[in-house]
Amino acid sequence: xxxxxxxxxxxxxxxxxxxxxxxxxxxxxxxxxxxxxxxxxxxxxxxxxxxxxxxxxxxxxxxxxxxxxxxxxxxxxxxxxxxxxxxxxxxxxxxxxxxxxxxxxxxxxxxxxxxxxxxxxxxxxxxxxxxxxxxxxxxxxxxxxxxxxxxxxxxxxxxxxxxxxxxxxxxxxxxxxxxxxxxxxxxxxxxxxxxxxxxxxxxxxxxxxxxxxxxxxxxxxxxxxxxxxxxxxxxxxxxxxxxxxxxxxxxxxxxxxxxxxxxxxxxxxxxxxxxxxxxxxxxxxxxxxxxxxxxxxxxxxxxxxxxxxxxxxxxxxxxxxxxxxxxxxxxxxxxxxxxxxxxxxxxxxxxxxxxxxxxxxxxxxxxxxxxxxxxxxxxxxxxxxxxxxxxxxxxxxxxxxxxxxxxxxxxxxxxxxxxxxxxxxxxxxxxxxxxxxxxxxxxxxxxxxxxxxxxxxxxxxxxxxxxxxxxxxxxxxxxxxxxxxxxxxxxxxxxxxxxxxxxxxxxxxxxxxxxxxxxxxxxxxxxxxxxxxxxxxxxxxxxxxxxxxxxxxxxxxxxxxxxxxxxxxxxxxxxxxxxxxxxxxxxxxxxxxxxxxxxxxxxxxxxxxxxxxxxxxx
Amino acid sequence: xxxxxxxxxxxxxxxxxxxxxxxxxxxxxxxxxxxxxxxxxxxxxxxxxxxxxxxxxxxxxxxxxxxxxxxxxxxxxxxxxxxxxxxxxxxxxxxxxxxxxxxxxxxxxxxxxxxxxxxxxxxxxxxxxxxxxxxxxxxxxxxxxxxxxxxxxxxxxxx
Numbered sequence: 046x047x048x049x050x051x052x053x054x055x056x057x058x059x060x061x062x063x064x065x066x067x068x069x070x071x072x073x074x075x076x077x078x079x080x081x082x083x084x085x086x087x088x089x090x091x092x093x094x095x096x097x098x099x100x101x102x103x104x105x106x107x108x109x110x111x112x113x114x115x116x117x118x119x120x121x122x123x124x125x126x127x128x129x130x131x132x133x134x135x136x137x138x139x140x141x142x143x144x145x146x147x148x149x150x151x152x153x154x155x156x157x158x159x160x161x162x163x164x165x166x167x168x169x170x171x172x173x174x175x176x177x178x179x180x181x182x183x184x185x186x187x188x189x190x191x192x193x194x195x196x197x198x199x200x201x202x203x204x205x206x207x208x209x210x211x212x213x214x215x216x217x218x219x220x221x222x223x224x225x226x227x228x229x230x231x232x233x234x235x236x237x238x239x240x241x242x243x244x245x246x247x248x249x250x251x252x253x254x255x256x257x258x259x260x261x262x263x264x265x266x267x268x269x270x271x272x273x274x275x276x277x278x279x280x281x282x283x284x285x286x287x288x289x290x291x292x293x294x295x296x297x298x299x300x301x302x303x304x305x306x307x308x309x310x311x312x313x314x315x316x317x318x319x320x321x322x323x324x325x326x327x328x329x330x331x332x333x334x335x336x337x338x339x340x341x342x343x344x345x346x347x348x349x350x351x352x353x354x355x356x357x358x359x360x361x362x363x364x365x366x367x368x369x370x371x372x373x374x375x376x377x378x379x380x381x382x383x384x385x386x387x388x389x390x391x392x393x394x395x396x397x398x399x400x401x402x403x404x405x406x407x408x409x410x411x412x413x414x415x416x417x418x419x420x421x422x423x424x425x426x427x428x429x430x431x432x433x434x435x436x437x438x439x440x441x442x443x444x445x446x447x448x449x450x451x452x453x454x455x456x457x458x459x460x461x462x463x464x465x466x467x468x469x470x471x472x473x474x475x476x477x478x479x480x481x482x483x484x485x486x487x488x489x490x491x492x493x494x495x496x497x498x499x500x501x502x503x504x505x506x507x508x509x510x511x512x513x514x515x516x517x518x519x520x521x522x523x524x525x526x527x528x529x530x531x532x533x534x535x536x537x538x539x540x541x542x543x544x545x546x547x548x549x550x551x552x553x554x555x556x557x558x559x560x561x562x563x564x565x566x567x568x569x570x571x572x573x574x575x576x577x578x579x580x581x582x583x584x585x586x587x588x589x590x591x592x593x594x595x596x597x598x599x600x601x602x603x604x605x606x607x608x609x610x611x612x613x614x615x616x617x618x619x620x621x622x623x624x625x626x627x628x629x630x631x632x633x634x635x636x637x638x639x640x641x642x643x644x645x646x647x648x649x650x651x652x653x654x655x656x657x658x659x660x661x662x663x
Numbered sequence: 664x665x666x667x668x669x670x671x672x673x674x675x676x677x678x679x680x681x682x683x684x685x686x687x688x689x690x691x692x693x694x695x696x697x698x699x700x701x702x703x704x705x706x707x708x709x710x711x712x713x714x715x716x717x718x719x720x721x722x723x724x725x726x727x728x729x730x731x732x733x734x735x736x737x738x739x740x741x742x743x744x745x746x747x748x749x750x751x752x753x754x755x756x757x758x759x760x761x762x763x764x765x766x767x768x769x770x771x772x773x774x775x776x777x778x779x780x781x782x783x784x785x786x787x788x789x790x791x792x793x794x795x796x797x798x799x800x801x802x803x804x805x806x807x808x809x810x811x812x813x814x815x816x817x818x819x820x821x822x
Contacts, residue, residue: 337676
């Protein structure tokens, strides 16, 4: 078991809900969550469909370990076709919603069609119903969360919702659950809003049971929790400083992109680092960080709970932002900080709050603002478009203004909400968009960390660090150290990370465990929990199958090997400072080897041999 | 020697490992909704606070029970509910000033912390030592040590 073996199908057009058995044959091949939901998406939708049309489907999916005591076992993912990239979107979130859904007895929810009016899905164990949400439409995620809790007088309801950014068509809008955890990337929020689905509210009290061998499972879970506790990254660095432990480290090795990736180091890095979050502020004497926090079942607890200085300009006379909420993580601090040249910790904490309050991906938001700032510098965008606001690199005032505009879909915020690719194309400088397949880069410069260039170029959801986090090897030496400045061996490294991560993302656990765990630590827990036999080899095979299935979907959606590319800036403009000075990314050296290792054609197409090997659907 | 659960909310991250361990031990499933220990998230304040039965010596629940279903385990000091005797009248849930004894719809009985017979699973599952199982006569020891350090002027003066 471990799977609930049941999925909820929600037809939004007809307003109907139905229970159906989970396809356990597919679960054996694609595990759950990312893999299994992609299998359903492939079976049920046309890859060429309009991502924001009624034909696209959206799947909330848990993994077999979601809701169990495995450390970090509370994850769910949202799988759909992305309006930002046109590729498969798969956005993974923590918090508590995934485990609650599983505890209500559901492995996944498939949303299809489009509701004629705003609705929310309410689930109480086996009962599910669509409820009118006219009163919630136009509200932020935070307001929506409160209204639902007040309406049903139940503090234990777990809620995922979209905010005003998604309602107004922001192409990188996120789905936020538990107030500040996000299925963040690729615009899954826009898909949800396009279906007139405002929120999903879940209460589950059935529990997750039926693990295959309970005694062996609990023993294995306890052993592996110990491994996380004793590892310097998962046991010390992440709980103390969060993912923000990376800010100073990555800056020092010259791989912290700054000012729309013109630079690879940022002078203000230390001011927006994890260490700085612990320092008392001059304004009120309190540190930015109040405490660390865990998602469901997580014994790492990298989450940040922060406050903004009440005296800061961004929250002056706005007491609703004076309390604690989800604080800065590294990617967000980088995008809204280093990439825009802003080193004001309170300002970027404020924009982080806004990204959570109204559901925006802070990476894409920050990177889009950075592109807009470069366009402004060139004079391609002027105060005419911004209504007088000077969009200058380093301006905290400009950044917070942009966040407010995108969050509520006002004025120039509508254009910023299109993402960097469409914005730069519109203003005549497509070369300034730091994106792959239309999705903005995260916080590692591929000139300073070569493997990340291949990671970004080949990621199935556009530029993304989480599809193959070779930073672990190239910077942190996990599982073994490789030189970040060379391309040799990176094709194999990227493939290995991609396959293993696809398996991890399909199980219901967090990829951050892999700072300490390899599949050798994970497989025994899976095997003790799940039907059948689960070895490292089987997980890796499933991971590779999932990777190929996603690739196949993208190819059928009209994406090709020609889209496995990087912006010219990273291939031609050498790093100006730091250890990578003089380097560009050597993608052309890595890509052919990568295709070969994948068994694909020279132009990146799947071969019949690969299809047959993994028994991919036609 | 009797021992007590000692809760230090400063160390809690809100991961709910305790709730899963509790429900698994007592119900055979991972189910925070059926846990005898609960972690409360005070979001605005940025605080996570675990809370469960403190095993009162003169227990209101025990005194209120009309069928004497609640008795003290002399070895552990825990007030335990006998499922065979409990009639599910819920009077104990009204009597308890702390709310830590609750009705379970699935069984028709009340459930409360029984210290797992002297080996509480929540304390073992907690990754941060926010929940520990310590000498019942010295639950204040850690706090005393912290304050002793703060009030030790001599050491400060020496620096």
